[in-house]
Amino acid sequence: MTWQQEMMAKQQKQREEEAEEQLTTDVATIEKFLEENNIDAEKTESGIFYVMKEEGSGEQASAGDTVKVNYSGHVLNGPFFDTNDEALAKEKELFNEQRAAQGGYAPLEFVLGQGRVIKGWDEGIALLKEGGKATLYIPSPLAYGPRQRSAEIVANSILVFDVELVEVVD
Helix, strand or coil, X not given: CHHHHHHHHHHHXXXXXXXXXXXXXXXXXXXXXXXXXXXXXXXXXXXXXXEXXXXXXXXXXXXXXXXXXXXXXXXXXXXXXXXXXHHHHHHCCCCCHHHHHCCCCCCEEXXXXXXXXXXXXXXXXXXXXXXXXXXXXXXXXXXXXXXXXXXXXXXXXXXXXXXXXXXXXX
């Protein structure tokens, strides 16, 4: 039992070290992308870069709040993989009739800071006030890490989301 616990601890430490190395690589890649595209972005302590498009004038989102968010996501220098904007979904050939029939193009609702979305969203959405819009550049360790999520989101993908905090629900 002790040996098994030691092995698990060793594997966990190795995963954390690999994630830290990947974060350093991703941050450098994002910085290069931003520089090459003349994008002025702020950086959080964890490594997320963001560009505030509209400040928003409503309530500040914080952990524990239920939020409603409009979004579109793509891989850095890559294809779009999801959006709740029906027109954009059609334009990018992501539209799904079944999703539309079930109301899947409404704002995404979730409790902030509960791990129900990727870490980059929990942190990035908390930067916004109701009505705010931003672009988030999320390093892979704060997204899906070494897991391949889909054909578009391969292992260690840096994700870019345009987000709008539609509502903070009391």
